[in-house]
Amino acid sequence: MLLAKLVPVLYPWHNSGLGAQGVADMTYSTREIIKSFCILMVLCGDMVVLGTVRIDRMLPNFVGFWLQMGLIGLLLGVGTIYFTRYRLFIQGAHGEFDISDEFQNLPNSYKVKSNVVLGQKGDIDFLVIGPTGIWTVEVKSHTGHISSDGQKLLINGFRFRKDFLKQAWAQAFAVRDRIQEHLGFQMAVQPVVVFSNPRAYMRFGTRPVGGVQVVGRAWLLKLLKEGNGHYLSPETIDKLKTAFV
Numbered sequence: 075m076l077l078a079k080l081v082p083v084l085y086p087w088h089n090s091g092l093g094a095q096g097v098a099d100m101t102y103s104t105r106e107i108i109k110s111f112c113i114l115m116v117l118c119g120d121m122v123v124l125g126t127v128r129i130d131r132m133l134p135n136f137v138g139f140w141l142q143m144g145l146i147g148l149l150l151g152v153g154t155i156y157f158t159r160y161r162l163f164i165q166g167a168h169g170e171f172d173i174s175d176e177f178q179n180l181p182n183s184y185k186v187k188s189n190v191v192l193g194q195k196g197d198i199d200f201l202v203i204g205p206t207g208i209w210t211v212e213v214k215s216h217t218g219h220i221s222s223d224g225q226k227l228l229i230n231g232f233r234f235r236k237d238f239l240k241q242a243w244a245q246a247f248a249v250r251d252r253i254q255e256h257l258g259f260q261m262a263v264q265p266v267v268v269f270s271n272p273r274a275y276m277r278f279g280t281r282p283v284g285g286v287q288v289v290g291r292a293w294l295l296k297l298l299k300e301g302n303g304h305y306l307s308p309e310t311i312d313k314l315k316t317a318f319v
Contacts, residue, residue, distance in 0.1 A: 170199055170213050172270045176294055180204070183308065184298070185315055192248040201249065203314050206301025208253075208263045210245040211294075213270055214238065220269060220276040222283045227267070238267050239284045256317040264302055268294050 170188075177186045177200070184204035191197045200211040218230045226233050242265035249263045266287045269276065278288050280297055289297055306314070 207304035211266045217273040242286045
């Protein structure tokens with residue numbers, strides 16, 4: 075039973091596509107993570123209590139007391155690390171929920187797939203194929219003032235620990251390579267980094283940063299609908315979809 079509860083922690087995402095069911099699946103995964111975390115902490119607490127009871131019987135009182143304090147401190151430290159990790163995960167998951175809601179407002183001519191896994195490149199939050207081209211969309215849930223130093227993105231004047239522009243390009247290249255491998259031709263793929271939280275402030279507009287479109291949630295649909303000069307026919311869109319089935 076414990077293993078079944080912990081599976082969503084180890085494999086949190088369901089490659090379910092978009093729509094109401096996709097959002098429901100992702101919400102279920104988040105709930106399972108919270109439940110699994112609580113179960114894990116309760117079991118660890120039980121182990122500490124049982125272990126310290128036996129320690130009290132084997133060691134002098136003062137040694138047993140400090141050993142108990144050490145075990146409790148270790149448990150609290152591990153719990154804090156995991157809580158922080160999954161708090162960030164949940165924050166990111168809610169960011170993806172918000173962006174998935176935005177995609178519901180795209181015309182039917184646009185095809186959207188979520189959590190696309192291509193080899194060792196990690197998963198792509200969203201792949202959008204529509205009349206205006208092919209887009210990889212990486213969702214970030216950070217808050218603050220987003221800017222650029224010409225090479226990397228900054229938050230409140232400091233570089234992010236991870237190079238989001240490099241990550242976005244790697245995803246776009248992975249999609250381009252998949253199309254080449256499965257369909258035998260190359261297509262331009264436009265990487266996008268979207269900040270889902272309304273408290274993320276930026277002034278890029280639709281001007282790319284290092285070739286990557288960096289936008290807030292409010293600008294995403296405008297970007298996808300207006301495009302960047304490409305036009306794909308319905309037949310081409312349907313053909314491109316087959317490379318990501």
